[in-house]
Amino acid sequence: MENLTSLEHHFLIAMPNLADSWFEKTLVYVVEDNQHGTMGLVVNLPHKFNLTQLLEHFQLPTEQLEANETLSEQVIMMGGPVDMEHGFILHQPPGDWQKSVSLADNLAMTVSEDFLKSISEGKLPEKMLVCLGFAGWEKGQLNEEIQQNNWLTIPYNESLLFDIDPDQKWQVALNTLGILPESLSMEAGHG
DSSP: OOOOSOOTTEEEEEOGGGTTSTTTTOEEEEEEEETTEEEEEEOSOEEEEEHHHHHHHTTOOOHHHHTSHHHHTOEEEEOOSEEEEEEEEEEESOOOOTTEEEOSTTOEEEOOHHHHHHHHTTOOOSEEEEEEEEEEEETTHHHHHHHTTSEEEEEOOHHHHHTSOHHHHHHHHHHHTTOOGGGOOSSOOOO
């Protein structure tokens, strides 16, 4: 079955079928969905690092960042099980970075170290979320997983991406569909 509708700039909400997997209770922002496959970032699975520790890892100064306590303590997300040593930063506004991709709704994804260097110098975007690693699906694979009742989809929501605590994002995403997590079943809804 051909993918007629792109899921780019949508969220994937993990269903109970993914319990006991890497994706249990995850919320994934879909960065790219095209004829080559799908790439997304898990936005609610905290890593052990915060932003200050990430800058220290790259031997960048942290003084400017530490002046902003909320940001310096911002937890990095585990963006997915693929390429976990590489960072992907979702941010607004897009700005002018070496390796940046403009997305819809004034959102961008940047993968360059000049972004981290800029943060260390106190030049901060209005909103950002840093992920290590990504989630990837081959062409058609994600559609199959959706058919198997592994994922629900919802449109992009800026507040859900940037403002909701990571441990609440999955439940808030379900609530936008009027679904209570305790009402979910492992059974597919095909009659």
